[in-house]
Amino acid sequence: MDTENTDTENLDTQTSPDAAASLPDFESAARHVAELLDGIGDQQLKDPTPCPDYAVQELIAHLVGLTAAFRDAAGKSSGPNTDTAPDSARPELTPDWRTVLPRQLDELVAAWRAPEAWEGVTRVGGVTLPGGVAGRVGINELVIHGWDLARSTGQGYAADPASLGVSYGLLEPADAPGRGAIFGPPVDVPDDAPFLDRVIGLSGRDPRWTP
Incomplete structure (x- = not known):
């Protein structure tokens, strides 16, 4: 999960009623992840992923943990799911x-x-931050790790533009949260590359990665 060192200064902590209708939505990003699961065979669980420390099985376990954590974060629920740092134990x-x-x-x-x-x-993830930031971080988690999972298991992946826009907004600034810690240095991607490839490059991954 990509929440460490999040800079919350000058970020709004309230969502106005007029803006509620335009809030980001998790559905598309979540659906893209769910659609990948039937295409994963048990024999693939130990295959490598773009996350150097994770095989497919650890990547899926990380997704299980982060979906529970961000679900509880939405309800402002405090407990092991929200208070435990993602790197505290191998998933x-x-x-x-x-x-x-x-x-x-x-x-x-x-x-x-x-x-x-x-x-x-x-x-x-053991970090206190505005709800609006947490929501966008959660969508980004699904987008990036969805790509990781698809690429690791030989499946197609087509993230929706709105979710990609959320990820781009988080990852594009030079001082993006986690830059140099959780995120590796951005990978150079041509300006005319597909939006997905540019977002993946900003996350420190090479869009050309294969197992």
């Missing part, structure tokens, strides 16, 4: 992941449909 995949992850993706979407999820402050 371990449980046998029920094929049913747990789709359910949690649905719960995540529903939780962030509540306008109050975007208001005030919340906590996720």
Whole structure:
């Protein structure tokens, strides 16, 4: 999860009623992740991913953990899901992941449909930050790790423009949260490359990566 060192200064902590209708939505990003799961065979779980420390099974386990964490963050719920840093322990995949992850993706979407999820402050990954920032970080997590999972398992991936725009807004600034810590240095990508490739490059990944 990409929340460390988030700079919350000068960020709004309230969402006006007039802006509620235009809040980002998790549905497309979550659906793209869910659609990948049936295409993952058990024999692929130990295959490499663009995340150097994760095989496919750890990447899926990370998605299980982050969907629970961001779901609870939407409801301002404090506990192990929101207070534990993502790098505190190596994620371990449980046998029920094929049913747990789709359910949690649905719960995540529903939780962030509540306008109050975007208001005030919340906590996720052991970090306190504005709700509006947490929501955008959560969408970015799904976009980037969805690409990771698709590329690792030989599947297509077509993130929606709105979700890519959320990721771009987080990753493009030179002082983006986590730059040099969680995110590697941006990978140069041509200006006329597909939007997805440019976003992936900003996350420190090479869009040309293959297993």
